Amino acid sequence: MSVDLGSEGKENKSRGDRETGTLGKLVFLLDLVALADAPMRFTDILSLSDQPRGTLHRQLSHLVEEGLLEVDRDGRYHIGLRLLKLASRSWARNEFRAIAEPHLHRLQEVTGETVHLGVLRGTEVIYLDKVEGRQSVRMYSQIGNASPAYCTGVGKAALSALDDAELEARISSLEYRPYTEHTIRNASKLLSDVSAVRGRGYAFDLEEHESGICCVAAPIHSDDGHMLAGVSVTGPAYRVTLEKLQAWAPLVVAAADSIMMDMRNRMGPKR
Amino acid sequence: MSVDLGSEGKENKSRGDRETGTLGKLVFLLDLVALADAPMRFTDILSLSDQPRGTLHRQLSHLVEEGLLEVDRDGRYHIGLRLLKLASRSWARNEFRAIAEPHLHRLQEVTGETVHLGVLRGTEVIYLDKVEGRQSVRMYSQIGNASPAYCTGVGKAALSALDDAELEARISSLEYRPYTEHTIRNASKLLSDVSAVRGRGYAFDLEEHESGICCVAAPIHSDDGHMLAGVSVTGPAYRVTLEKLQAWAPLVVAAADSIMMDMRNRMGPKR
């Protein structure tokens, strides 16, 4: 049996590209509805999708019929619960997540801080799991969340496992949005940081994504380099100093290595 | 602003119905992959979907292109992380969930047992949130989970808010699978139980879905009856006696009422 984390998808289409195929158009609408800052009504969606009214109306109707979207009494569209059902089911059965879980807990206990597991998809990190201390609050909040790889520990760790050509290709045409004053702002800065990560075997995020939040992260990758991920220990800057992060680094790397080991074993000897 | 929980979808199609429309066929495949007991390869899916090989192959390819499915190196299909991203985002912004959250926590603290929030969809309950005590274990596990309404507290509570005609229509052609020896096995039994729930204002689940697990639940519904949901307090039978459940009932009902109140306020005076 093999680890059930799929390979990475195709390149991210630039947003400008017209979505192709019937499905592409529909998924574009799902994204539109899910990522909008506020719930949208028919006309709001109409103005964002350059479709004729009739067409859009039918597309939305189909999505609603299938339970992928829902419309409330005010005519506002929301992602349907059917997607939650699908996602939760697949999350629960995700083999990679299951393998990593005990290691995440161990890491959490040793460090006392929050532990994340994230997977690289293109230039985004999607968080697969999160283990916090006592406060059982909002565990879900981070799971499924997507963040740019260039400003997160897990992201930079995962990027460090790419070869130069692939790395270049991914990060050259990126928009480097400055989340904080410490956020990396261009490809060359990122390249040098990633090469430092390669050297020492782990990555830092020193308030680069969120002010006051730091982390150490180590890369996880399958033997064939097809799957890239990372583990991290995260905490508030006032409590988590650079010294502490450095002290934890070996533990994080060890956890990442253990996860890789378990994956290899689970897959059996072949390949 | 209104509560952002959509109305219920169309009736559940019986599984035998051939899915109609391009989207319907694709979603059917998503379900197939997500609900399968074990990961499936191309041929496995082929044998379950009565499509020609070429057709199925193209359909799966499209789903993979859009990130809705992923294929691992062994050719096994899995739900793509894109769905996790969509679902997590919409969950985080779900207004109904957000409104209910503080009430769930309060209920958890008072009772010391696990609290659930579930929404009725057809004859299924989909859990929207779960609050546990200290044991931080697998909080996620239940969220997004779907269970039959007829054997869960939340389900029976939600059903009790339907009028007779609607209730009849939903539960008459149901398959009553006996999960435990206490599971309700037919429509008439369910009807009488639901009418008891209507009388007292709350529902029990006495080991009807899972052996050793009991709960009390109270109904939540929008003014127009378009949205049906429920809150419950759940625990192991050895600790949670019928007496305790009865003692908690007023608290659960009060929590449900508070949630309804907050929803009304959030929606503003009109309607």
Next chain:
DNA sequence: AATTATGTTCCGAATAATGGAACTTTGTTA
């Protein structure tokens, strides 16, 4: 009540999905 903004339905034309068959790759057996 009149008017405008918003949402829904229709139907010929345009486009994308279909499915059988040929082809390639991967795995199995002698």
Next chain:
DNA sequence: TAACAAAGTTCCATTATTCGGAACATAATT
């Protein structure tokens, strides 16, 4: 390791669905 079988992929004329403009309904606003 050669020969065979099973699994997976591509191709393309046919068929079914989607497209989109315009007419039709329904709410919201003045």
